[in-house]
Amino acid sequence: MKPEEFAQLADLLARPEAPCPDASVRSSASRYYYSVFLEARDELKEKRGLRFLKKHDVHKCVREAFEFAKGDKSLKLIGRCLGDLKQLREHADYDIDVAFSPGDLHDAKDLCTRIRNSLSSADLSKCVDPLCRS
Numbered sequence: 036m037k038p039e040e041f042a043q044l045a046d047l048l049a050r051p052e053a054p055c056p057d058a059s060v061r062s063s064a065s066r067y068y069y070s071v072f073l074e075a076r077d078e079l080k081e082k083r084g085l086r087f088l089k090k091h092d093v094h095k096c097v098r099e100a101f102e103f104a105k106g107d108k109s110l111k112l113i114g115r116c117l118g119d120l121k122q123l124r125e126h127a128d129y130d131i132d133v134a135f136s137p138g139d140l141h142d143a144k145d146l147c148t149r150i151r152n153s154l155s156s157a158d159l160s161k162c163v164d165p166l167c168r169s
């Protein structure tokens with residue numbers, strides 16, 4: 036499976052005619068996050084040789100690999116955007132007593148697109164192993 040398939044599913048779930056509108060919109064935000072989180076994780080593995088075990092906080096490690104990048108603001112921005120998108124995902128998944136607005140969904144899709152576009156041209160050699168193994 037390719038991680039971008041999660042974003043394709045998110046687009047389907049975000050449609051107004053999707054069943055269970057609130058659950059579909061919230062699930063859409065979650066799928067946008069996992070689409071780019073998994074892509075970023077896999078790119079770090081393939082291009083930088085970084086591997087994270089289940090015992091690590093993989094979400095935090097992936098984000099920090101970008102946030103702590105040496106001298107590359109675009110990589111740091113990817114890390115910040117991953118963090119922002121994760122917060123939106125957590126709001127969608129856990130704060131079910133608080134509305135998840137159309138603006139929240141728009142932000143989730145926009146962050147997903149920005150991260151994916153940035154990853155396609157990123158020099159991951161500047162990413163840092165947050166576990167200090169390399």
